[in-house]
Amino acid sequence: MTATVPSITTTAARAVLASKLYGKGDTEVRALDGVSVDFDRGQYHAIMGPSGSGKSTLLHCIAGLDRLTTGDVWIGDINLNTLNEKQLTRVRRDHIGFVFQSFNLIPTLTAIENIRLPMSLAGRDPDDEWVDRVIETVHLADRLQHRPSELSGGQQQRVAVARALASRPDVIFADEPTGNLDSKASAEILTFMRQAVDEFQQTIVMVTHDPIAASYADRVVFLADGKIVDEIRDPTPDTVLAVIRRLGD
């Protein structure tokens, strides 16, 4: 059992008319242009789009790493706009999990310490049973005392996934988690994340440019020029590619 209060709503995260602008007048750039999207609980979501489409911006804003210019963003039933810096930090700690493309781990901490990091920061005792289960799921039991420099890229990403899962967040945000991995390690990570959604009802939102990665998701949202332009359910690599090609014309 985590210490977080279970949310009433069925959406783990939500953006409503989210816009993010940089610059003014002639030099104005609309990274996000009135994006509204729901991410339901217990589902594996993917966000795709060419570079400059705003997919990373959307992720950063929903995850509380950046602030919108206009619009609202919710994690569970917490409106991030109403929070100050400190509260935002708490939300990231207690309600969100992160997996980045690279540099996911603190070099001075061992794997197990990295996995327990968010809970340590909160000063909470980890749910050892749950943590053990997570570790088992990602097959890391024999690497727990190693430091990141002693782990391969694939192993490091597994630790990151374990960390994200360990604190039982409302939603896990993954930004190109397989970007730096070979195909075998990629498949491993994506399988684990799929498993987390299926077995533990974890909600995952993943940004990716890789159609194969996207095919692991339950639903793919396509962005272009800061707007949502398409969405498909139960994707396969072919259906995803088809949409990309269509958008490219």
Add this chain to the structure above:
Amino acid sequence: MWKVTWKGLLSHKLRFALTAVSVVLGVSFMAGTLVLTATINATFDDLFAGIYEGTDAQVRGIEPVDAQFGPGSAPRLPVDASALDVVRGVNGVAVAEPFVAIPYAQVVDGAGDPIGGGVGPPTFGQSWVDNEDLNPFQLVPGSEPPGVDDEIVIDKGTAKEGGIAVGDRVDVLSLLPTKQYTVVGIAKFGTQDSQLGASVIQFTLPESQRINGMAAADYSNIGVVADSGVTQEQVRDNIAGAIADTNVEVLTGKELTEENQNEVAGFLDIFNRVLLVFALVALFVSCFIIYNTFSIIVAQRTREMALLRAIGASTRQVTTSILLESIAVGVFASLVGFVAGIALAAGLKVALDAFGLDIPAGDIVVPPIAFVLSFAAGLIVTVVSAMIPARRASRVPPVAAMRDVAIEHRHGFGYRIAIGVFVTVGGAALMLFALFGSPGNAIYYLGVGAVAVIVGVIVVGPVVAVPVSRVIGWPLPRVRGIVGDLARENALRNPRRTSATATALMVGVSLVGFITILAASTKASVADTLDAQLRTDFIVTGGSGFGVPLSPAIGDEMAALPELGAVSPLRFAGAAVDGRGEFMTALNTETEDELFDLGVSRGTLGSLDVDGIALSTSYADDHDLLIGDTLDVVFPATGLTSVQVRALYQGNDLGLTGKLLISIESFDAHYLPEQRVDFFVLARLAPGVTTEEGAAAIERVLEPYPTAKLQNNAEFRESQEATIAAFVNLVYALLFLAVIIAVIGIANTLALSIYERTRELGLLRAVGTTRRQLKSMVRWEAVIIAVLGTLLGLVIGFFFGWSVVLALEEDGFSSFDPAPGQLVIIVIVAGIAGVLAAVFPARRAAKLDVLKAISTE
């Protein structure tokens, strides 16, 4: 390469500035010292030139004893009055006037507080010489020279301070009881109100002689003005030819001026060197800061270096670019430091003025050597410190441009331990040899050994840093959770850097620790010695420490008091014993057992009489002397005299009785009248008399002598301790700079390493570390480093203190006091310093924009 360097510097101005700060501080201290010393030197040169401007020659007594310590220890023999007529009759002499110098004379106000002189400058008197050339003082309008014996002329500075006008009656204190005089004149010294703030009272000649206790037939010297057309050398030679007395010498005015200038210059030279040592310590500490900064710069620019190498730059070109950067920093910092040093010296000059030194509004003297030395020091320190990082930069393999290679040199620790231990032990051995083996020039061996110990520990530093930091940081994870754990791990992750930062602080702290222990041991030893040697109830002193000497009349009057049982004055002066300059102590040998417990092991003090001497057992052993031996002693008044060793006692330099003892009778017989002054008078109550009665009686005796102070044993000990404490505080102040630089170094290193860890800090913030937690992490990291450096420093300081005290054991250091309380305070202060050092870096870490941080390359 210049362009790469220049662009690099400009794009990181803050980093550039922080690196430069430590060098600027060290250089400005050095430059300031040199400039200040040169300025003071020039000031005194001008002073003496002004005093002796009109003097063509001077006839004076010789210095009978070539001893160099203490007041009244190297007086000149007086000139016999008969010489005056002889000199006046010499060919080429236009004017010859007698002169008497009074070492101590001071105007006091109604409450007995002195007027004039200020904190530093002396207060003395002299006879009025009615000749413009010979007397550098000029009367202001409305003034007259002193005509009768109760008239005086005072300097304008003293007049201003006391609000004294011509016609006023004032009290003057000398070694004789206070006497009232009429001020008939106020005099200026050239354009100034006084001679560099000194208070000078001018009496008539007979009155001057009376105050000095001189016979009417004696003068201090005779000043001579030559006829026009006669050179100084000529008139000197003429006079020398005319005088047969071998106790008299003649100098030209120029020789006299130079002699005085050289004496001051000699003292200032020592002052200069001592300050320069502290400046060098500060610069030495700067080395670590620079080394660290450039190490971090190189680590950050690994990719850039690799790229340069990949596209064809040679290793030498890469090294050069780093060195060029260090040269640029060094030049900039040295120039700024030099200018700051001049400003510092100017500021100090103003401060000295405020203390009463009436320095003429002359210019600051900036000798070329000040520029050359400080500039060179700053530049060398910067470039040499950057050399190791520069070489490391060149070793970056070109392929590192493609990969994210973390270059951690984990090799070579065994080598390091071996060299470090060797140097440390070698240095310690050298120090012990210097202290216990008494070779010639022991101080140099001591210095080299001390430096070697410090360098050795620095070399071993990274190896030691890991376990020690782990221990220091042990409570952190328990007390502060993950934040504490991260702080400790951060301190451990780069032992080289942690060690370099910590050892910068270690250098300063080792010296602070050493001084603290030495002072505490001195205090304890002095207390022990006084307790052992003295059985007094009262001690009369002339002010603090050695202060102003007391008139012998005080001792005589106290001896006559019925309320006191035993009374003994204590006098000190120098003499040449078997060719060596030694310090003699004289006391009333009849009070041997009542006032003193000197551990007399052979003979008795009562047998000393006029021609006997007592030696401390250590002195006797050192010089192979036994009871009954005869010593050839040169005394000022009697010249070469034989004295017989008649007693041996426990004596050392820390007690009041030194290593050589004679009786008061002997002192009076062998020393000049003006040396018959007491520095202390010791007294014991007569049986049945209460302390209050005894004190009251003594106070009555002391009434005419406002500067005399009555203390009991405890008060006396406190005032001795206060003197030691004042000295220690001065040394602390001088070491303060080195410590400040080290603390800045901690801040600098932290700030740069935060910059280096931007991505990691961004990650921490992303997963939910609050700003406060981040700040706390940085703060604890700083504290660990600060405490590490301090502990290492205290260990070294303890070793230094212990070995020195042990070596001085027979010189009276009976007590070794490691001052644990003070050492603990030092450690706590270090922790606080760490917290302060972390303030800006922590703020910087907290201000990181999370998004930007995690996206950093």
